[in-house]
Amino acid sequence: MTNSNISNKIQLEIIQQHLETVSGNALLCSNDSEFSNSISSDNLQVLSNPDKIISDHIDNLLLTNSLEENISKENKKFDTIIIHDLFEQIKNPKSFLQHLDSVLTDNGTIICSISNFSHINKIFNLIIGNIESTFFNTSRFYDLNSFLLFLNQSNMHITKLTRVKQEFSSESMNLDDTLIPLQLIEMYKKIPDHDVTQYVFMIGKGKSVSSETLDFSSQFPKNYLLPKLQEFFEKYNEFKLALTEKDKVIEGLENSIEDITGYSGNALAKKDKVIEGYEESIKDIKNNAVPALAKKDKVIEGLESSLEEQKNYVGVALAKKDKVIEGLESSLEEQKNYTESALQVQKNYTESALQVQKEYTESALAKKDKVIEGLENSIEEQKNYIENIEEHVRQLESKMGKLKFWKK
DSSP, rough: HHHHHHHHHHHHHHHHHHHHHHHEEEEEESSOHHHHTTTOOOOOOEEEOTSSOHHHHHHHEEETTTTTHHTTSSSSOOEEEOOOOTTOOSSSSHHHHHHHHHHHHEEEEEEEEEBBBTTTHHHHHHHTTTTTTTGGSSOOBBOOHHHHHHHHHHHHHEEEEEEEOOOOOOTOOOOOOTTSOHHHHHHHSSTTTTTTEEEEEEEEESSOHHHHHHHHHTSOOTHHHHHHHHHHHHHHHHHHHHHHHHHHHHHHHHHHHHHHHHHHHHHHHHHHHHHHHHHHHHHHHHHHHHHHHHHHOOOOOOOOHHHHHHHHHHHHHHHHHHHHHHHHHHHHHHHHHHHHHHHHHHHHHHEEEEEEHHHHHHHHHHHHHHHHHHHHHHHHHHHHHHHHHHHHHHHHHHHHHHHHHHHO
């Protein structure tokens, strides 16, 4: 189902539900006979012209000031007026709405729809230059804010709003990253109502707020894309500057390659001369190699003779060596026997000497004990003798003292 069919279906559902709740006359402005036939109402009047586009027909009626005469006989009033996809095509929508207001009852309702100019598909069609889209074949464009301000300035207000949505599909528009970067698409998806393709309004008489208030609020930015675009183009300029620097580097590398190519040409010419010199050297070496090989054969022959003589000499020397080794082994055996015999004699002598020394030591120790005993006795006698002398001296000193006393 196309988006137009979806929108028509939603509009018909809204219209039918409304007509079931109200009575009175209804007016439909449309050349779409299929759409008109889908509305079930006994009091429905249709403004159409099979010979002209309906918007052109209405513009002519407005221009001749005969719109009211065509839609309202005998000052007939309408409780419901249905405007089917006309506001973008009519050249003077404000005059059209004023004429409709004159034939609408005080509590009447206008049901209309507008396409959302800010829908993501329409914006990207515009960016890629797809201006042949049927959407752009209109007199004017609306978004929700601009249409609300338009209604308020016409002394009307919205009583109900329905959004008809269509999800964005890059495949359906044949877009790829070379046309629209994915980052830009994701940024635009953050804008409110980016996926709303059409608004369906139910409108009543009178203002909801002042036009000055709506005009003031509409001046505030509601597009979150612009700051992101500014950031995107700043990065783009940085990238462009980097590309310029890269081009300079590439140019420098190309100049270096040219210099290297010229140097390589000279080097190759020198290389050819060097190779030529090597070839001459190889020829000289080859010419000198033949006599050298002949001399080499004679040298090898002399070496082989020398090796044969060395082999014979070594054989004789090995035979003599075996005899010498045999003599040395016999001498070693005799030496071994002599050493063992000498060691046995020395052992016996040592044991005999140790025994004699032992006996002498024991005899000496016995004599020592007797000598020590005699010395101890002698010391005791000397000690007694000294004590007797000391006693005798004391006695003499005592007598000498008495003698001195008597002399005094």
